Amino acid sequence: MTDPRNLPGADPHTGQREVDPVTGYDTTGHDWGGITELNTPFPKIVIWAMVLTFLYSVIAWVLLPAWPLGRDYTRGLLGLDQDEMAVERLREIDARRQDWLARFDGAPDFAALQGDAALIARVLPAADRLYRDSCAVCHGQEGIGGPGFPVLNDSHWLWGADPVTIAETLQVGINAGHPDTRFAQMPAFDWMSRAERQGLSDYVAALSTGEADHESAGATLFEENCLACHGERGVGGLMNGVPALTDDAVIYGQDAETVMATLRKGRQGVMPYWSDRLSIAEINLLALYVAGLSGANGGVRR
Ligand code: HEC
Ligand code: HEC
Numbered sequence: 001m002t003d004p005r006n007l008p009g010a011d012p013h014t015g016q017r018e019v020d021p022v023t024g025y026d027t028t029g030h031d032w033g034g035i036t037e038l039n040t041p042f043p044k045i046v047i048w049a050m051v052l053t054f055l056y057s058v059i060a061w062v063l064l065p066a067w068p069l070g071r072d073y074t075r076g077l078l079g080l081d082q083d084e085m086a087v088e089r090l091r092e093i094d095a096r097r098q099d100w101l102a103r104f105d106g107a108p109d110f111a112a113l114q115g116d117a118a119l120i121a122r123v124l125p126a127a128d129r130l131y132r133d134s135c136a137v138c139h140g141q142e143g144i145g146g147p148g149f150p151v152l153n154d155s156h157w158l159w160g161a162d163p164v165t166i167a168e169t170l171q172v173g174i175n176a177g178h179p180d181t182r183f184a185q186m187p188a189f190d191w192m193s194r195a196e197r198q199g200l201s202d203y204v205a206a207l208s209t210g211e212a213d214h215e216s217a218g219a220t221l222f223e224e225n226c227l228a229c230h231g232e233r234g235v236g237g238l239m240n241g242v243p244a245l246t247d248d249a250v251i252y253g254q255d256a257e258t259v260m261a262t263l264r265k266g267r268q269g270v271m272p273y274w275s276d277r278l279s280i281a282e283i284n285l286l287a288l289y290v291a292g293l294s295g296a297n298g299g300v301r302r
Contacts, residue, residue, distance in 0.1 A: 018036070020036065020038055023038060025038045025039060025040060026038070026039040027039060060076075061074070061076075062076065062077060063076045063077050063078045064076040064078060064080060065080065065081070065082075097126070100119060100122055100123055101279070101281040101282070101285070102281070103119065104123075104280075104281040104282075104284040104285045104288075105279075105280055105281040105284070106280065108284055110162075110163040110164065110284075110287075110288055110291075113288060114288065123285060124289075126285065127285050127286060127288070127289040128289075130278070130282055130285065130286050130289075131143075131286060131289055131290075134274070134277070134278070134286075135152075135286070135290075138271075139151075139152050142293065143290065143293040143294075147251075147252060147253065148251060148252060148269055149251070149269075150249075150251050150269075151249060152290050152293050152294070153293040153294050154249055154294055155294050156243070156244065156247055156249035157239065158174075158184070158239070158241045158242070158243060159174075159182065159239055159240070159241055160239045161291060161294065162291065163284070163287040163288045163290075163291045164287070165239075166286075166287040166290050166291055167283055167284050167286075167287035168182075169182060169271065170273070170274045170275075170278075170283045170286060170287060171273060171274065171275045171283060172273050172275070173270070173271050173272050173273030173274070174241065174269065174270065174271035175268050175269065175270045175271070176270055176271060176272050176273045177273065178273035178275065181273060182241060182271075183241070184240070184241030184242065184268070184269075185266065185267075185268045186229075186242075186262060186266050186267040186268065187266050188263070188264065188265055188266030189225065189263040189264070189266075190263075190264050190265075192221075192263070196217075196221055197260055197263045197264065198256075198260065199216065199217045199218035199221060200218045200221045200222060200225075200226075200259070200263060201218075201256040201257075201259040201260045201263065202216075202218055202256050203216055203218030203219055203221075203222055204218075204222070204226075204234065204245055204254065204256075204259045205254055205255055205256040205259055207233065207234045207245045207246050207254075208245060208246060208247060208248060208250075208254045210246075212233070214233065222234070229242045230242055230243075230244070230245055231244070233246065234246050251267075251269065252267060274286075
């Protein structure tokens, strides 16, 4: 047994414990110039909390990956590996994706895909993401277009509105490096006199507002030089990459000043091809999505 004289608060000579009359606590026996130090016990709950955290850390070190060992680390008995867990999750997501992507592979029946509302609801987020990642830089959010980049959410098309045609445009691009790329060039008319180009530009600018004078010199020049590609009085609509000039849809701009620039320099917009960057299924999904942006053609977005 411990000598009672060595216990805290005990008188070293008598072994008697000294109790503070006010608080009822034992004293430590230390006396600081008349002030006696109480032996206030350390709260038990704190001690238990420390014991529990210590036990937890020991268990965690044993079971879970914990200690770094230079290039490696202790793996723990449970063998959990977050890298592998993440890869596994990705594999699962991919498998689920393959499940519906397979339906877009090859030459799908777009009308049937469109009709499958549950499928469309599932693929819409993926289509949105693909569009944002690959297309929005040029064609704008939701296909609003921009100078030099055609609007994709209206009903005016250079090549065609149906998903099959759009998929083809995505595969091979326009004026792009693909061997089968679509080709569309607006030649420069820099050999014309400035006055001729001005007359033409005024005529073309007026075509889209419906106020064109079809008897003017500009109209004659148009028939001689432009009709072959842009159609009679600029109605276009041949879906061979040449825009109509009679509507309010523009690529570069149809005010007389911009048309002057178009005539002087020519135009040949480049749309990259995607066959080496996206899978066929992704391209088909995007084609259906883009067809749907205009609302009029049906598609992923309606
Ligand atoms: C680097 C800019 C750029 C990117 C990125 C781009 N496009 Fe284009 N796209 C163009 C240009 C420029 C044209 C018009 C080419 C021309 O002037 O003949 C075009 C034309 C098109 C057309 C033809 C429109 C019509 O009226 O027939 C479609 C469809 C299209 N893009 C869809 C897409 C999709 C979908 C993506 C994403 C996978 C995409 N584009 C990415 C620049 C781009
Ligand atoms: C060989 C066919 C061809 C001929 C000839 C041609 N164009 Fe074009 N034109 C195009 C193509 C293709 C485009 C689209 C270019 C692009 O997208 O980069 C275009 C674009 C334009 C645009 C721009 C439209 C916009 O929305 O910004 C104008 C304006 C235009 N042409 C006017 C004319 C006029 C005026 C003439 C006659 C002097 C003419 N074109 C002759 C093929 C032609």
